[in-house]
Amino acid sequence: MKMTTLQGLERDIAQDTFNALKMGLRGPVLLPGEAAYEESRTIWNSMIDRRPAAIVHCLGTGDVVACVQFARDHDILLSVKGGGHNIAGLAVADGSLMLDMSLMRGVWVDPRNRIAHAQAGCLLGDVDRETQLHGLASVLGFVSLTGITGLTLGGGFGYLTRRWGWTSDTVTGIDLVTADGRLVHTASDDNEDLFWGLRGGGGNFGIVTGIDYTLFPVGPEIVGGLVAWPAGEAPKVLELYRTMAEAAPAELTLVAIMRPAPPAPWLPKEVHGTPIVAILACWSGNPEEGEKVVAPIKAFGKPVGDVLVRRPYAQIQALLDATQPKGRRYYWKSEYLARIEPTLAEKAIIHAAKIPSPFSAVILFQIGGALNDLATDHSAVGNRDARYVLNIAGSWERAADDAANIAWAREAWSDMKSFSTGGTYINFLTEDEGSERIRAALGNNLARLAEIKAKWDPANMFRTNRNIKPR
Ligand SMILES: Cc1cc2nc3c(=O)[nH]c(=O)nc-3n(C[C@H](O)[C@H](O)[C@H](O)COP(=O)(O)OP(=O)(O)OC[C@H]3O[C@@H](n4cnc5c(N)ncnc54)[C@H](O)[C@@H]3O)c2cc1C
Numbered sequence: 001m002k003m004t005t006l007q008g009l010e011r012d013i014a015q016d017t018f019n020a021l022k023m024g025l026r027g028p029v030l031l032p033g034e035a036a037y038e039e040s041r042t043i044w045n046s047m048i049d050r051r052p053a054a055i056v057h058c059l060g061t062g063d064v065v066a067c068v069q070f071a072r073d074h075d076i077l078l079s080v081k082g083g084g085h086n087i088a089g090l091a092v093a094d095g096s097l098m099l100d101m102s103l104m105r106g107v108w109v110d111p112r113n114r115i116a117h118a119q120a121g122c123l124l125g126d127v128d129r130e131t132q133l134h135g136l137a138s139v140l141g142f143v144s145l146t147g148i149t150g151l152t153l154g155g156g157f158g159y160l161t162r163r164w165g166w167t168s169d170t171v172t173g174i175d176l177v178t179a180d181g182r183l184v185h186t187a188s189d190d191n192e193d194l195f196w197g198l199r200g201g202g203g204n205f206g207i208v209t210g211i212d213y214t215l216f217p218v219g220p221e222i223v224g225g226l227v228a229w230p231a232g233e234a235p236k237v238l239e240l241y242r243t244m245a246e247a248a249p250a251e252l253t254l255v256a257i258m259r260p261a262p263p264a265p266w267l268p269k270e271v272h273g274t275p276i277v278a279i280l281a282c283w284s285g286n287p288e289e290g291e292k293v294v295a296p297i298k299a300f301g302k303p304v305g306d307v308l309v310r311r312p313y314a315q316i317q318a319l320l321d322a323t324q325p326k327g328r329r330y331y332w333k334s335e336y337l338a339r340i341e342p343t344l345a346e347k348a349i350i351h352a353a354k355i356p357s358p359f360s361a362v363i364l365f366q367i368g369g370a371l372n373d374l375a376t377d378h379s380a381v382g383n384r385d386a387r388y389v390l391n392i393a394g395s396w397e398r399a400a401d402d403a404a405n406i407a408w409a410r411e412a413w414s415d416m417k418s419f420s421t422g423g424t425y426i427n428f429l430t431e432d433e434g435s436e437r438i439r440a441a442l443g444n445n446l447a448r449l450a451e452i453k454a455k456w457d458p459a460n461m462f463r464t465n466r467n468i469k470p471r
Contacts, residue, residue: 003053004077004095006461013074018054021070027059027103040081040100041092044145045330047402048089048431052079052098058121059103061175061183061209067099068207069181072461079464080207083123083147087330088431090150090203093464099207101149109134114215115172120149120208128317131215137313138213139167142255142365144318145326152211153202154427154466155381157389159224159282159316162250162369164216166381168199169374173212176205179457183209197452200381200445202426203465205456219313223290224282226257226319227297228267228305231275231353234258238345240300241279241364245340245388250369251285252293258352259361262323267305273358281308282316324395328359331394331406333413334428335420336386340364344390344419351392351412356404359395362412364388382445383423390416391428426466438466447471 001013022029030037031054040055053076058064071078080099081091092098101121107130108117116138118127125144131137139160141151156167164170173187174195184206186195194205229237241256248254261267261276279297283290287310294308337344352362368387376382394409396402426441439446450471453460458470 001053002095003074003097004093005075006077006459006463010095011075013076017074021066024066025056025059025063027057027063030055030057030100041098042327043081043084043086043089043091044324044326045087045089046327047329047331048092050089050092050094052092052094052096055098055100057100057103061177064099064177064207064209065181065183067097068177068179071097072179072181077464078207078461080203082121082149083145084326085143085146086150086427087332088429088433090465096464104209107131109136109215111136116213116215117210118148118213119210122148124148124151125314125318127213128314132220132312132314134215135217135220136215137218138215139164139170140317141167142317143320143324145321145324148211149208150203151427153198153200153208155200155383155425157365157367157371159253160216160218160284161367161371162248162253163284164214165370165374168379168381169371170214171199171211172214174198174208175210176208178206179459179461193452194456197380197449199379200426200442201449201452201468204449204453204462204468206462218284221287221310222282222284222313222316223287223294223308223310224316224319225308225311226266226278226280226305227300227303227308228261228276228278229301229303231258231277233301234277234349234352235345236301237277237279238340238349240297242340242345244296245366248366249285249293251283251290253282253284254366255280256364257361258348260355260358261304264305266307271304275353275355276304284313323359329396329399329402329405331409331430332428333392333409333430334425335390335413335417336383336423336425337388337390337419338385338421340388341419344416347416348390351408351415354408354412356408357394357396357401360405360408361393361395363391363393365391376443377445377448380442380445380449382443383421383441385421386423389425389428390419392416429466438468441466
C-alpha cells in the first residue's frame with residue numbers, strides 16, 4: 001500500500017505490515033473503493049477533495065494509540081477527522097492514515113459536579129442532547145453538526161459565550177495520545193503547559209480522545225429565534241442590532257445576518273430568494289425576562305417573518321443546521337471586531353447586496369462578555385478584545401461558480417478588514433490562508449505554543465492542522 005510520509009514522499013507499506021495494524025484494531029479500516037471510505041473522506045466543504053491512503057474508524061483510545069504508534073514507526077502522515085466541519089479541510093490529507101473519530105461519540109454527564117466528559121468524535125448536538133436531560137449545557141457553537149474537538153481546540157464560541165467565555169475557557173480536562181504514543185491527561189494541575197496550548201492551539205499536540213466540559217444551568221426553555229425584514233430596512237435594523245448588542249446583558253446574544261431569504265417555512269413564499277436582513281437572538285436566562293428583553297426586536301418595523309419565541313434550548317442549537325448542509329462549496333473570510341462602526345455596517349450592506357449565490361451571507365456574531373474578562377495569555381486562544389465576529393460566508397453549489405463566489409468574499413473582506421482587532425478566528429480560516437493568518441489568530445501566544453510543540457511533538461508529527469512549527 002502506498003502512503004505519504006511526513007516529508008510528503010510516497011512510501012510502500014508492505015501488506016503484512018498494514019495487516020498487523022488492522023489485526024490490532026477494534027474499529028474497521030476503510031480503503032479506497034469502499035462506499036464507507038467515500039463517505040468518511042468527504043467533508044462538509046465539498047471544495048475539499050482529498051484521498052487518505054486508509055481510514056481507521058477508531059473504536060476507543062486503544063485504536064488511537066495503535067494508529068499513532070504505526071504512523072511514528074513508519075513515518076506516515078496522520079490526519080484526524082472529528083465532525084469534518086473545518087472549512088479548510090484540515091481533517092483530510094492525501095495519502096495519510098486518517099483517524100475518523102465518529103464512532104467515539106459517548107457523553108457522560110455528572111450533574112452533581114456539573115461536568116460532562118465527551119469523547120472526541122462527538123458532534124455539538126450529542127453533548128447538548130445528554131446535558132439538557134439535566135437542564136445543563138456547555139458553551140458550544142451555532143450548528144449542531146459541528147465536531148466538538150475541532151471547535152474546542154480552536155477556541156469555540158456560541159450563544160453562551162458571553163456568559164462563560166470561549167468554549168475552551170470552560171474545559172477542565174483534555175485526554176490525548178501524544179507523539180510518543182502515550183495517553184496523557186491534561187488539566188490546570190496536570191501537564192499544565194499542554195493544557196494551556198490545547199485550548200486554542202488546535203490539533204498540534206496529539207490526537208484528543210476526550211474532553212471534560214464545565215456545565216451551566218441553561219433551559220430547557222430559552223427565548224430564541226429569528227426576525228427578518230426586507231434588505232431595504234438594513235440600515236435601521238443594523239442600527240437596532242448595534243445599540244441593543246452594546247447594551248445587552250450577558251444572557252443575550254445577537255447575530256445579524258444579511259442574505260437572500262432561504263425557502264424556509266417561516267418566511268412567506270414571495271420573500272424566498274429576495275434579500276433580507278435578520279436578527280438571530282438567544283436569551284439563555286429566565287424566559288419571562290427574555291421576552292421583555294427581545295420585545296423591541298419583534299416590535300421593530302414590519303418584519304417579513306418572526307420566529308423569535310420561547311423554545312427548547314436544544315432547538316435553537318440546531319436552528320441554523322439546514323442552512324449549512326454537507327456537500328456545498330464554501331469559502332469564508334472573517335475578522336474579529338471590537339465594535340460595529342457605522343461605516344462597517346454601511347459596507348456590510350453594500351457587499352450583502354452583491355452576494356452572487358442564494359446561500360451566501362454577511363454575518364455579524366456578537367461574542368465578547370465573559371471572554372473579555374480573562375488575560376490574553378490565560379490560554380492559547382487569546383483574542384480577549386474580540387466582541388464581534390464578522391463572517392463573510394460564501395456558499396454555492398457548482399464548481400463553475402467558484403471564481404465569482406470567492407471573488408465576492410475576498411472583495412468584501414478587503415473592504416472591511418481594516419475594522420478588525422487585528423485578530424481572526426483560527427477555525428474560520430480557509431485553505432488558502434497561511435502562516436500570516438495563523439499569526440493573526442494566535443498573536444503573541446504563538447511563541448509559547450512553538451515551545452510547547454517542541455517539547456511534545458518535536459518531529460511535527462501532528463501537522464495536518466493550523467501547523468505550529470516546533471521551536
Ligand atoms: C457550519 C459551521 C458552523 C460553525 N459554527 C461555529 C460556531 O458556532 N462556533 C465556533 O466556534 N466554530 C464554528 N465553526 C467552526 C468550527 O469550530 C471548525 O470548523 C472546527 O474545525 C470544526 O471541528 P470538527 O471537529 O468538525 O473539525 P474537523 O474538520 O473534523 O477537524 C479539523 C481539525 O480539528 C482538529 N481535530 C479534530 N479532531 C481532533 C482530535 N480528536 N484530536 C486532535 N485534533 C483534532 C485537527 O487539527 C483537524 O485537522 C463552524 C463551522 C461550520 C462548518
